[in-house]
Amino acid sequence: MTDENLKISVMPVQQDEYAKWLPYWVKYQHFYEVQLPEETTLETWKRFFDADSEIYCAVAKKGQTILGFVHYVFHGSTWSVNDFCYLEDLFVAEESRGNNIGKQLIEYVQQKAKERECGRLYWHTQQKNVTAQRLYNWVAEKPGVIEYRLPL
Numbered sequence: 001m002t003d004e005n006l007k008i009s010v011m012p013v014q015q016d017e018y019a020k021w022l023p024y025w026v027k028y029q030h031f032y033e034v035q036l037p038e039e040t041t042l043e044t045w046k047r048f049f050d051a052d053s054e055i056y057c058a059v060a061k062k063g064q065t066i067l068g069f070v071h072y073v074f075h076g077s078t079w080s081v082n083d084f085c086y087l088e089d090l091f092v093a094e095e096s097r098g099n100n101i102g103k104q105l106i107e108y109v110q111q112k113a114k115e116r117e118c119g120r121l122y123w124h125t126q127q128k129n130v131t132a133q134r135l136y137n138w139v140a141e142k143p144g145v146i147e148y149r150l151p152l
């Protein structure tokens with residue numbers, strides 16, 4: 001069977017996949033016009049494998065090739081007895097877009113949130129990210145929330 005015939009699978013990232021994940025993480029930051037310090041990237045990577053952390057990473061793969069990733073966080077809420085699940089980052093390689101990979105990554109997180117009996121699965125995106133909004137409008141609803149931030 002050739003690599004082209006392999007099915008796309010979504011699974012937790014493995015510790016030995018840092019070099020495969022990192023270029024996508026850098027491209028994701030570039031899209032959002034940020035450049036996080038290397039210390040933040042390394043700490044983020046470490047948290048994915050820390051049993052005491054509620055931050056996770058899953059990757060979409062075809063064979064051994066990573067096509068995209070999703071980062072998600074479980075956290076308590078004043079609005080629910082059960083935890084909420086925040087889908088923090090979602091990225092699919094440009095050459096792999098249009099193949100429902102983003103949808104599969106969201107569905108993976110949705111399943112994890114259901115397993116944890118979360119009260120909500122939610123995420124944000126920037127207004128300029130109209131490509132992603134087409135997917136988000138297809139799979140989810142907009143609650144009309146506007147986000148504000150104060151610098152710390």
